[in-house]
Amino acid sequence: MPQNQKKPFEVAIIGCGIAGITLAISLLRRNIPCAIYEKAHASNEVGAGLGVSPNAQRAMIVCDPSVYSAFKKVVNGNMWESKKNIVFEFLDGMDGTADATPLFNIKIFVTELLQVLPSDVTRFNKQLESIEDHVGGRLRLFFQDGTVAEADAIIGCDGIKSKMREILVGQDDPSAKCSYTYKYAYRGMIPMDQAGEVLGEERALNATIWTGKGMHLLTYPVAHGTILNVVAYCSSSSDWPSETQLTLPAQKGDFLEDFKGFRPLVLKIIDKATNLDRWAIFDLGDHPVPTFAKGRMCIIGDAAHASSPHHGAGAALCIEDAAVLASLLAHEKVRTGTDIKAALAVFDRSRRERAQWVVQKSRRGGDLYELQTEVGNNFEKMARELRETLSVIWEFSIEDAIGEALVDLEERLSVRTERAMI
Template sequence: MTRPDKKSLEVAIVGGGTTGLALAVGLLKRNVNFTIYERAEKFEELGVGIIFTPNAERAMEALDPRVLQSFTNVATHASGGTFSFVDGFGERGEDPQSSVEDFLFELHVEEGYKACRRCDFVDQVVQHIPEENVRFGKWLESVETDDNSGRAILTFQDGERVEADVVIGCDGIRSRVRGSMFGTGPSSPRAQYSHQLGFRGMVPLEKAITALGPEKSASVLMHTGPGAFVLTVPLAGVNAMHIEAFVLDKNEWPEFKADSDSKRYVLPATLDEATDAYTDFGPTVRALVSLLPEKIDKWAVFDMLDAPVPTYARSCVCLAGDSAHASTPNHGGGAGIGMEDALVLAEVLAVLSRRSSFDDFVISEALAVYSEVRYERSQWLVQSSRRTAELFTWKDREYRTDVEEVGQDIIARSHKLWDYDIDAMVTDTLQMLEKRLV
């Protein structure tokens, strides 16, 4: 159905996380009208660490330099510029200041790893989004397509209904937009427990140096071992060390209703629970875990490996970020893949918005291009990230003993993520649109 009376394309972004906010800034740059519908009463993110890998930084720059600047404003470089893998299990010695974790291999990351707190990044990005483009307290109930107008109708739990030409679900692992597209039954696409949980925390850098010594506290280190691993990222700019201690879990995650993802997937834990998981590891890992607070949380890691969506777009509705392809954090690439999604969507919607008229077919075809460009790469990340956890935790006996093969595998996977040609992705997108939107 052609809509020549429409003055401009109207886009609804459901969810104000990192992907949705970056997309919003990209749309502002391209003069595309949008409204963000956020279920919380304000933009809020947990104060955990986030890493954007080189591919993500290039996508952020292409979206709008202000997105990348929002990251660099609050990010700090880890000392050393490398990501070293060590044997955290078969450590020699009992004093973590002098004991030796055997070096396995290392990753070199262009200018080095940069990290920040997720909440600090969000606080920076939202400064570039006008208040009139955001509506808070809007908990989505469903998305439907009006048979008469061909537009999407969003229904919220407060009873309000609004229309949009395009709806983009950036609403996380429990996406209501995804549920409207594919259903919510047992066989529907959904995020499921990956049988990996984590204990996370930021500790004063001085405490880490006192416990481990200056050398072990100065570089990004992955302490590997059977069934578990610990990642440490020193952040000199904020005088803190970010610690992520992940454990493979044979149990199921308890299901219960909650009014937020943070309450559903983050449960209270104790320091004893964390330290018990690393009893057989070396003194360095045990010392690291003991630095975490007495009262901590344990984080369930969900992904969509076992129940993926068949496409990211249907009609005038599409998915981006975790709602499309939630992955485990083992590559440190989930948030960055969302930046790539946002860039492709911004380019697609900019092309649509410049048309003198558009109809249901044109919108559907344009969003289908987005899905085709993004599907294979983002699904690869979901698969590779799960596999990477198996390598970190010595799941394959041959990998435990063949360090060179493990290193080559992880390095190859990492560079496939980091070295992605962002410019070629945009060029391919525009060429496909030109062919499809005749």
């Protein structure tokens, strides 16, 4: 099938976050019709800072160069020339690995990505309720507002509280809901001029992890070095107080109380932080989903493998997912519903093991930072383990993964064709 010929099927994407928008851009580049259905009245990604590792940047280019261009518009890194190649600097001076992880603001990035999409691709105020097979062979999507849509494939990109995951695995499956990791994070911001007064210019303009028993605090520049982002993680033995909200308002007094054992400099950082909230860390580590695909339905991103943020790999996995899935659906032999099922099955086989490994390693990373493992405060051992883990995450070849997946798909489609001819 020529690359400029439109595919004879349409994909419905549930969710308008990084995974959903990146997938839509990737599909449209490959002339695969698609539409995004988002439950909110507008894109509502929180304004958190995220790291985007080298593997994510390579996947962006595979998805579409416009995704990488949007990233370059919002990217930050360490602002100090001598620290450009340091990921996070630990308080005792221990460096990270040799490659830098640029940082960006997720809300601004999503805004830039939306500029790439045609305006008629996204439908807001569309809360998915159910999916049914239709007589004509298509899938019907039923929304809370009473409207109905049809598609030939449905991809869930609807995040940690995914309705698509619940539909795909069944509402009684343990993996239908994410589990609380018994960690939460305070988030706040400090204008860079004030941060410099507390930390000094060099420390304020570069990413730092402040470790402690049962808690750790990250500071790093965002918004092109005009704001210091503060994210402070705490372990807790108590359940999260809300069953419906993952983010709650935070009080500075509680923040200071949780970190009262830290040195005065850290407490000064906390005291300067504004716009505070408290964010529950949920993931799929306790109950990994048994499959990412079922028939012509599939889940990607946090819907498939919600992870704690301790390795900054969540966004990267979303973008890798989009690159692999779009490449499979673009295969010249994928034209019918049966072909789509094969492509989604190959996607599951290609992506699930790596993604679920990252979920477990991210949990381990949080425990390392909070001195809760057998490594304790041996920073040399901690650095060695982190380097080994990050090398697996960062050195992943998206091109090789896609190549292997396409070979797998070709074999499956060929076997089916041969059987049909017998």
